[in-house]
Amino acid sequence: MPISRSATAIALSALTVLALAGCATSAADGGDAAANEADAGAFPVTIEHAFGETTIESKPERVATVAWSNQEVPIALGVVPVGMAEVTWGDDDGDGVLPWVEDALEEIGAETPVLFDETDGIDFEAVADTQPDVILAAYSGLTQEEYDTLSKIAPVVAYPEVPWGTSYEDMIRLNSTALGLADEGDALIEELNSEVDAALADFPELAESKVLFSYIDPSDFSQIGFYTSLDTRPGFLVDLGLPLPAVVEEESTGTDQFYTTVSAEQADRFGDVDVFVTYGDASGSIIEQLQADPLLSQIPAIAAGHIAILEESTPLAASANPSPLSIGWGIHDYFAVLAGALD
Template sequence: MATNGSPSPVRLDRRTLLRGAGALGLLGLTACGTPGGGGTGDRTIAHKFGTTAVSGTPTRIVTVGLTDQDYAVALGTVPVGIREWFGTQPGALWPWARERAGNAQPAVLPVEALNFEQIAALRPDLVLGPSGGLTSDDYRTLSGIAPTIAQPGEFADYGAPWQKIAEMTGAALGVPDRAAQLVRDVDTRFATTRDANPSFRGRTGLLVSVLADGSYYAYAEGPAPRFLVDLGFTLPPATEQIFTGPERAPRQLSREQLGLLEADVLLVGLYGDRAAAQIAGDPVMRGLRVAREGRMVLMPETSTVNGTLSFGSVLSLPVALDEVPPRIAAALDGNPATAVAPAR
């Protein structure tokens, strides 16, 4: 996140917002449709800027979205270049993808701006960006290098849900059936976890980011909020009312609004070295029931738990389903003695 540990105000830019929420996947999924034909013959994939024809089996893929690498790796192709989102992981692959990538060493592309010369030098035969927010100019330039799949048009930029990203990636790589199976596998994992944790059903849960300057941002959309919903949680009714507009954008909370963080469980993303100290030294926050009763799950920025929820991908979600529910269960009991240490 764009913080530097300084007490001066920190501007929360688009990339920071995305990291706090995970990519801004929309809470209510609509019918996605079929992006293209099956198999490795000719197929056409629809996206925000039209359609792109792909044939054969692409082998030199460059990913330019935030999390597209996970889907390509899950479907058996390690990209030759990956646009890194955050975490400074080797090859821009977090552990859940790295273990499947073998000894591959993808080139790392900067997230701040596309380096078209670097991309062209990688000689890609396909550029993937379903999880991103390409502009029309970006798309035109990339299409001059290789067939390019942009983000779907029916969702906000950076807002495609993981099911849609898997579907588009499977079509582009010519393995739609494998992609559909990945989606079914993750959905089954969610169902199993819900069945194993009936106490989650109907409880309230919320995601908040705390920055090094002591500011708080609450989220209604994105993989982490959707993760809670998929486990049976709902937003606190009072907090639900502050999110407006079709994207239900993240909201910064004033000191007077911190009571909106009261929930049965609160996932807290800690961004910057001083974020945890800000919570510990905040008398308003310490006075909330959610803090007094140990109902917070603390997630430092580069922890595996925060990474899995931020990515919210077909590879990271199974890890999240192993790591996060036990922490949530410990927080839900309202006993501060059972509160777990910040995630690593």
């Protein structure tokens, strides 16, 4: 269910990452003594986050990650986690690993790490069993209690301000700093931003489009659910310069929630939306259902069929939450789906 799972925040708040000066080299050549010495020079490092601050005294050798996407930062930098969250939403082959993560692990010749079952929340015992030196959760919805429990296992890097509201850039900055690879993290951000810009340039029609990322329950059209600007999906588009629909801007003000609902009786508030993005089945039947509804059909974008369908629980739907490894895998296809709704 996409609502409970995720969320790039418009709140690129001023992260304060306090680190001692030091250089870092690629973790992929961990056998090089000089490289290890350079990495170690970045420590101790102190990272501020929503629950205070975490100090990592020395270069972590065993890295565990929880929640969504955090494992992609170390893997992208050549560091294989000892354990990471098992994925159930968006997994294409039932192995608990998203395809872009599979590709990256194969590329560096690594086996799949221990997978933590988070169906009913964080499996603290399983995390502890991997004996990590650090736990990465810069993109997550950790509660204070979960943070405190994890902190008894190892130092924890939590989200900077808003649950599920960390941009992929800030996730990379926080997690890479914790690994002593801040320079490599910055280089990765620059590379990914270039890929995103190049992909968006192929779809100039999106540049001024107001995109509303919704979740509409086919069994209940009385409410229009959508993600606020604190969520990574609309936040990512805003960071690219796409304008927010008025209703998203209004409902995002003064809230710390990444998702909200509005009564369908207020359908007139969605008049400036150019593209509705929602999850649905491959048949696209949700479009016909929305157009047949007496209230929702009054929304111009719905009446015109400007509805982008992300097939439920597919990798492409999962990639709508941009992450270090998913961008190279599917950002062009994602933009193509959005732009196709304007045709």
